[in-house]
Amino acid sequence: MANAPSDALQRLIEVVAQLRDPTTGCPWDLEQTHASLVPYVLEEAHEVADAIRHGDVNHLREELGDLLLQVVLHAQIAGEEQRFDLDAIAHGISDKLIRRHPHVFGDAEASSSDDVPRSWDAIKRQEQAEALADSTSPLSDQLRGKVRGLPALAGAMTISKKAAKAGFEWDDMDGVWDKVHEELDELKEAVASGDRNHAQEELGDVLFTLVNVARWCAIEPEEGLAGTNRRFLDRFSRVETALGGDLQGRSIHELETLWKQAKAAIRAEQSSTS
Numbered sequence: 426m427a428n429a430p431s432d433a434l435q436r437l438i439e440v441v442a443q444l445r446d447p448t449t450g451c452p453w454d455l456e457q458t459h460a461s462l463v464p465y466v467l468e469e470a471h472e473v474a475d476a477i478r479h480g481d482v483n484h485l486r487e488e489l490g491d492l493l494l495q496v497v498l499h500a501q502i503a504g505e506e507q508r509f510d511l512d513a514i515a516h517g518i519s520d521k522l523i524r525r526h527p528h529v530f531g532d533a534e535a536s537s538s539d540d541v542p543r544s545w546d547a548i549k550r551q552e553q554a555e556a557l558a559d560s561t562s563p564l565s566d567q568l569r570g571k572v573r574g575l576p577a578l579a580g581a582m583t584i585s586k587k588a589a590k591a592g593f594e595w596d597d598m599d600g601v602w603d604k605v606h607e608e609l610d611e612l613k614e615a616v617a618s619g620d621r622n623h624a625q626e627e628l629g630d631v632l633f634t635l636v637n638v639a640r641w642c643a644i645e646p647e648e649g650l651a652g653t654n655r656r657f658l659d660r661f662s663r664v665e666t667a668l669g670g671d672l673q674g675r676s677i678h679e680l681e682t683l684w685k686q687a688k689a690a691i692r693a694e695q696s697s698t699s
Contacts, residue, residue: 438511457502459503469488475651500514578632581646605631605635608630
């Protein structure tokens with residue numbers, strides 16, 4: 426590698442600063458704020474996860490660079506407003522890592538990898554307890570801070586797990602399924618009413634309840650949905666190919682037939698290689 430990491434990072438900082446230069450910078454970059462960049466942070470984080478799932482090292486390197494750009498951009502914007510900079514971010518996370526790894530940087534002991542998350546969580550709970558000492562709803566306040574930066578699906582799972590651990594839980598799986606059917610009925614009614622806002626709320630309730638189903642079954646909804654996305658695109662690609670890339674004017678019966686054929690072909694290919 427031609428440059429030391431510090432040189433490469435300094436170059437990136439300087440490039441971003443030039444992009445944000447009020448006189449000679451990029452108009453698009455100059456318009457960005459912390460709020461406007463939120464979709465890009467989430468998109469880049471998801472693309473990093475996708476590269477990891479596919480085991481593509483070159484893609485992972487590229488996507489980590491895109492994610493790092495978002496960090497540097499936010500630091501640049503905050504620095505322009507004299508609130509914090511990249512050094513403050515780095516010092517903050519370094520301090521946190523040292524504080525939460527007393528078995529490495531202090532006198533505590535961790536005999537196995539299982540001990541580490543327990544110690545981390547205990548220290549984190551102590552920090553949060555100090556911050557929420559005067560709160561009348563400490564768990565809710567803690568969860569608001571925890572999930573506000575998460576994708577909605579991951580946030581729902583976090584809330585579901587913490588609420589259940591606190592005792593807000595069904596007696597059995599039948600109760601969860603009853604809730605799913607109840608929320609589905611309410612969604613149908615809301616959609617039939619034509620009230621879009623109400624329908625959106627009810628859709629959220631359905632999704633949140635399905636997250637609880639996932640928790641009870643010890644499955645990961647994010648991984649499940651990501652897998653469905655991949656499978657859909659694999660099958661859809663074959664339908665497109667069979668129609669020469671043009672789906673316009675095709676009947677739903679024809680499309681459904683091709684979809685089933687694509688699904689069967691993929692399963693046959695997977696069976697032959699397993």
